[in-house]
Structure formats: C-alpha cells, structure tokens
Amino acid sequence: AAVWTGDNTASWPHLRSSIYECLTYNLVATVQCGANVGGFYGDPTEELLQRWYQVGIWIPYFRAHSSEDSAPREPYLFSEEVQSVIRLAIKTRYKHIPYWYRLMFDHTESGDPLIRPLFYSYPEYIDYDDHFLIGEEILSRPVLEAGVSEVQVTFPGDDIWYRVDDDSWAVYEGGTNQSLAVNITTSPYFYRGGSIIPRMDIERPSTTQMMTDPFQLYVTLDDDENAEGLLYFDDYITLQYYTRASYFYFKLTYDSGTNGIRFQQISGSSDGFTPRIQRIVVHRRGTNKETITTTYTTTGDGTPLEDVVIVQQHLLLKEKEGFTIYL
The missing domain is CATH 2.60.40.1180 (Golgi alpha-mannosidase II)
Structure with missing residues (x-):
C-alpha cells in the first residue's frame, strides 16, 4: 500500500516536513510514502516547484498533484529553463530505478526502510531532518530554503562521500561539516565510498x-x-x-x-x-x-x-x- 502525507500546501515548511514525515512512515514499515510535489493547496513559486521535484525524486512515492483550485503546473507550461531543471530531476529518478527496485526487494526480505534518517546507520547523528539516506549508499541533502547559494552538509560516519549532482565527484570526509555551493540545477546528493x-x-x-x-x-x-x-x-x-x-x-x-x-x-x-x-x-x-x-x-x-x-x-x-x- 502507498500513503501520502495529506493535503499539503505550496510552502517551504511543507517541503521540509515531507521529508521527516516519510522518514517516520518508513521507520514503521509503511515505506511507499510520498507528498504532493509542489503542494496540494496554493501555487508554488517557480523556485519552490523546482526544489520540490529535486526532493521528490528521492522519496519512494514520487508524484505531482494539486487541488482543482490551484493554477495548472504541468512542467511544459513553464519556461524552458524551469523545464530543464525538472527534466533533469526526473531523469535522475529514472537512472536510479535499478537501485530503488533492489531496495524494494530488500525491504520484503528484511523489513529495512527505503529511506532512512541518518541515525538509522549512524546512531550518533540524531537531529538532522534536512539530511537523509536512500538505502545505505546514497545521501541526500536537498535545498529547502529560497534564494540560497550554499548549503551546510554533514557527512556522517568514517566513510568518504562522492558528490554526484554537480558531476564533480568531489570527495568529502565523513565526520565533517562542509559548506557547498548550489545553484538551481544542483541539489546535493552523494554516493558513499565503498x-x-x-x-x-x-x-x-x-x-x-x-x-x-x-x-x-x-x-x-x-x-x-x-x-x-x-x-x-x-x-x-x-x-x-x-x-x-x-x-x-x-x-x-x-x-x-x-x-x-x-x-x-x-x-x-x-x-x-x-x-x-x-x-x-x-x-x-x-x-x-x-x-x-x-x-x-x-x-x-x-x-x-x-x-x-x-x-x-x-x-x-x-x-x-x-x-x-x-x-
């Protein structure tokens, strides 16, 4: 069965809450959780909509949905610049289908969640509702505020982490905090070394x-x-x-x-x-x-x-x- 987080609003706080709500669902074995990308009520700004797609691709149940009172927001209705950001996010989701598919099989065998708070694999990392793991190998630290040009990233454990979203494959040490540059096309995610x-x-x-x-x-x-x-x-x-x-x-x-x-x-x-x-x-x-x-x-x-x-x-x-x- 799949669940969604309810009729949310087109707001930055509800973008953030969609992460920890679905993390909670995953911890209690309801892993097919998702939120309405862009918010159900209201009209998201172009920036919020793009950032929500970048978050949604790392949430198990990924869909865009809105109320009949909201303005139409199909991606093709926006400028080519906005479309290209949304298109890149969706392509990233499709590329990782084999990874998601394996996580789903593992869940049926072990009960492990698909997405996980940091403390699931790194118990000392408790208060991080803006970071989460997809399986054990991928770390997401999305952009959750308007108008930012950098985000603070905490790299858990003793592992090293390779940045993927900007194609740099730069390596970062576990146990450190780093300020990383972002633009509208980048929403940081990383592959764990090993x-x-x-x-x-x-x-x-x-x-x-x-x-x-x-x-x-x-x-x-x-x-x-x-x-x-x-x-x-x-x-x-x-x-x-x-x-x-x-x-x-x-x-x-x-x-x-x-x-x-x-x-x-x-x-x-x-x-x-x-x-x-x-x-x-x-x-x-x-x-x-x-x-x-x-x-x-x-x-x-x-x-x-x-x-x-x-x-x-x-x-x-x-x-x-x-x-x-x-x-």
Missing part, C-alpha cells in the same frame, strides 16, 4: 522501455580501494519472483588487485536472467585528494562489456586496459 551503484542511464520515456536495457555500474572506492554493492532484477511483470524465487540477486565486489568485479549469487534461481553491463565507471581518491575517474566499456581483450554473457563459472582475464568480471 559502494557499487547499478543504474540505467539510457533515456527512455517509460520504465517499460527500460526493461531490457543494460546496466551501468558506478564504483566509488573507499580509501582502501574496496567497494561492494547489490544487483537485483526479475521479469518486472509477474509474481514469479515470489512464487518461484525466479530472480537475479547477486553481490558485486570490486577487486583492486585484478581491477575486476566478482558476481556472487545471494539467492533466487537466476536461470534465464542475464544482466548486460554497458559501462563500468570507477571513481577513486588520488594521493592529492583529487578524484580519479576511469570508464570501462570493454574487457581486457577488447570485448565490449555489453556483449559479455554473465553465466556461472565465467571468467574474463585482464590482458590489457580493461575490466575483469568473475563468477
């Missing part, structure tokens, strides 16, 4: 058309050059994931020694499921604290990653600059 985030980056008009698309793996190494993640998918349509345990659920582990990723089956019958990996992007912190990014589209022998059939006992050895995939 993570492998599966995405689908090919732009499609619907998730139906994404069903056979290849994955892109984003590897953000910790300072020990380690990373791991999870990849789950099924037929996206039937209940056979439940009735027949018919799904692909693997742990992915980066091996810095061989520059490879090991796939290890966790559960399910993966027969008939063959993930295609189009691109692997590895981010690491250099000796001067700079971010070093390497993108792989082929294996060591030049085979396009997308052509690699990942099956049991398949091993690709690194011969040149390329990637190794183990099973």
Whole structure:
C-alpha cells in the first residue's frame, strides 16, 4: 500500500516536513510514502516547484498533484529553463530505478526502510531532518530554503562521500561539516565510498522501455580501494519472483588487485536472467585528494562489456586496459 502525507500546501515548511514525515512512515514499515510535489493547496513559486521535484525524486512515492483550485503546473507550461531543471530531476529518478527496485526487494526480505534518517546507520547523528539516506549508499541533502547559494552538509560516519549532482565527484570526509555551493540545477546528493551503484542511464520515456536495457555500474572506492554493492532484477511483470524465487540477486565486489568485479549469487534461481553491463565507471581518491575517474566499456581483450554473457563459472582475464568480471 502507498500513503501520502495529506493535503499539503505550496510552502517551504511543507517541503521540509515531507521529508521527516516519510522518514517516520518508513521507520514503521509503511515505506511507499510520498507528498504532493509542489503542494496540494496554493501555487508554488517557480523556485519552490523546482526544489520540490529535486526532493521528490528521492522519496519512494514520487508524484505531482494539486487541488482543482490551484493554477495548472504541468512542467511544459513553464519556461524552458524551469523545464530543464525538472527534466533533469526526473531523469535522475529514472537512472536510479535499478537501485530503488533492489531496495524494494530488500525491504520484503528484511523489513529495512527505503529511506532512512541518518541515525538509522549512524546512531550518533540524531537531529538532522534536512539530511537523509536512500538505502545505505546514497545521501541526500536537498535545498529547502529560497534564494540560497550554499548549503551546510554533514557527512556522517568514517566513510568518504562522492558528490554526484554537480558531476564533480568531489570527495568529502565523513565526520565533517562542509559548506557547498548550489545553484538551481544542483541539489546535493552523494554516493558513499565503498559502494557499487547499478543504474540505467539510457533515456527512455517509460520504465517499460527500460526493461531490457543494460546496466551501468558506478564504483566509488573507499580509501582502501574496496567497494561492494547489490544487483537485483526479475521479469518486472509477474509474481514469479515470489512464487518461484525466479530472480537475479547477486553481490558485486570490486577487486583492486585484478581491477575486476566478482558476481556472487545471494539467492533466487537466476536461470534465464542475464544482466548486460554497458559501462563500468570507477571513481577513486588520488594521493592529492583529487578524484580519479576511469570508464570501462570493454574487457581486457577488447570485448565490449555489453556483449559479455554473465553465466556461472565465467571468467574474463585482464590482458590489457580493461575490466575483469568473475563468477
């Protein structure tokens, strides 16, 4: 079942409250929570509407909705500048569909929430209603006030965090507070160091058309050059994931020694499921604290990653600059 936070208003306080209301719902296992993007009553300013979309993409139940007395606010009614900001936010949501899909499966198995207050994973971080986690690997610190050019970000724990929203992939130390620049197109979110985030980056008009698309793996190494993640998918349509345990659920582990990723089956019958990996992007912190990014589209022998059939006992050895995939 899905719930919404009630008939909210087009105001900055209600934008902020939509976060902690849905965090509360998630903590009591009602994870499909959302708020009316833009507010139900009243008319949001253009800035508020754009910022609300940037928050809404990280809330499980993402929808725009308003009362019949509010002015029409379909994105195409606004200027191209406003449309481009909203479009970018929605594209970000779609790219992370594989991550959301895996979180939903994990919730059915463990009961863990989809979105989490910082204290869920970092118990000493109590009073942060403007920060939240999506799973364990993504941190969001959205813009929740009008007219700001910077936000204060608290990075929890001993982890390092890579900034994604501005495409800088800059690295920040856990346990620190930083003032970060923002503009209307950026709403800070970060990948935790030590993570492998599966995405689908090919732009499609619907998730139906994404069903056979290849994955892109984003590897953000910790300072020990380690990373791991999870990849789950099924037929996206039937209940056979439940009735027949018919799904692909693997742990992915980066091996810095061989520059490879090991796939290890966790559960399910993966027969008939063959993930295609189009691109692997590895981010690491250099000796001067700079971010070093390497993108792989082929294996060591030049085979396009997308052509690699990942099956049991398949091993690709690194011969040149390329990637190794183990099973």
